[in-house]
Amino acid sequence: MCDTDSPTVLPTTGTGTTRQDWERFRLNRNAALSDGHGWLSLTSLQWLSAEAAELRLFPGLWSADNGWAADKEGNTDDGAATLWAEPGDGLLFADSQLPASGTLTATLADEESLLWVQHGSTIAELARRGGRYLVRTRDSQSPVLQAFHGVPVFDFRADLVLPGRFEPYPGPRVVNRTTANETVSASTEIVGELVFELDGHDHRLLAEDGGSGALDVTFHDATNHRSTAGWRKLTVPRPSGTAVVLDFNKSMNYPSAFTAFGTCPMPVQGNRLDAPIEAGEKAPDSDDR
Structure with a gap:
């Protein structure tokens, strides 16, 4: 999920x-x-469109063909996300740290994510949610991560x-x-x-x-x-x-x-306890640690 x-x-x-x-x-x-590029490092969530466009906080031109859902025979088309990057953008593939430039494409199934390319301290995470492609930026210097204790x-x-x-x-x-x-x-x-x-x-x-x-x-x-x-x-x-x-x-x-850029699942209907469960994690902004 x-x-x-x-x-x-x-x-x-x-x-x-x-x-x-x-x-x-x-x-x-x-x-x-x-973790340096974990959930506390998120700094943006941006949906990709069919028209190539710049993103906030990350170089390159980005677009996505979101494909289509299963037909009567069960066939699906997951589409693809595309990044056009110039050598001067200074991008690296996040996993190999090799230079990333030219026309780059990636295909994900729904609910999948990929830590794809990196620029400085920021990694662009490609994800597919609800049948649409998005990019979340993960910055190891994010204020939330730096303030975490x-x-x-x-x-x-x-x-x-x-x-x-x-x-x-x-x-x-x-x-x-x-x-x-x-x-x-x-x-x-x-x-x-x-x-x-x-x-x-x-x-x-x-x-x-x-x-x-x-x-x-x-x-x-x-x-x-x-x-x-x-x-x-x-x-x-x-x-x-x-x-x-x-x-x-x-x-x-x-x-x-911890972040406004999550797409986390809420409880299914019926998973509600009337009693207070005063154990485990509190809200992140609680004063008690």
């Missing part, structure tokens, strides 16, 4: 039942967010490390959802439900396949827009049987909590 496939997204491992485990998790999480968090709560069970579906169910960017809609595959008890009541949250043997749950709770961002994500190790542990101390913000 968009803005969740970054190398800065950290999977939850182990049962997370101790403060020591949680402290290690926090160190790794803050280190991942400190760790995500504010609640103190460790052993009582919010909750046993539960996973009830898998016979097959994935496709569910539509909205995102942090009102111009981008998306869908996801729900693979089952996580059932657990909180404050004497049973709760259910719809779970996605998070890859690498994990389940992802994106949820609202009663702390949102108060001490926490608008929604958060919890990653749970996928069990071989049905027993799971939901360690809400490892609830994380999506990139859209």
Whole structure:
């Protein structure tokens, strides 16, 4: 799903039942967010059009043929993005650091991203969201990244490390959802439900396949827009049987909590807890660290 496939997204491992485990998790999480061209380095989001045009904050002329969606036979055309770069623009391919000039093209499937070309401290990330191509600039000197000293968090709560069970579906169910960017809609595959008890009541949250043997749950709770961002994500190790542990101390913000240039998924309908989950990450502008 968009803005969740970054190398800065950290999977939850182990049962997370101790403060020591949680402290290690926090160190790794803050280190991942400190990456020079990670989510905190975003400085713009610009949609590409069919007509070649300049971008803010990055050289070259850019355009995109957005292609078309699947027809009745399942055929698709993902189109392509094109960059015209002069040798004097001083661009390098981000992965190889070799000079990048001439007519350059790239094709992405929907929800894919590519750290494509670099100019100085800035990398142009090509992405495809909602069937359209966009470019996000990632600057290792961005003010947000330079001011980052760790995500504010609640103190460790052993009582919010909750046993539960996973009830898998016979097959994935496709569910539509909205995102942090009102111009981008998306869908996801729900693979089952996580059932657990909180404050004497049973709760259910719809779970996605998070890859690498994990389940992802994106949820609202009663702390949102108060001490926490608008929604958060919890990653749970996928069990071989049905027993799971939901360690809400490892609830994380999506990139859209830190930047206006995220296209992160919002919770699917029904993933709302009436109780306040005062564990895990707070809103980035919270004073408490």
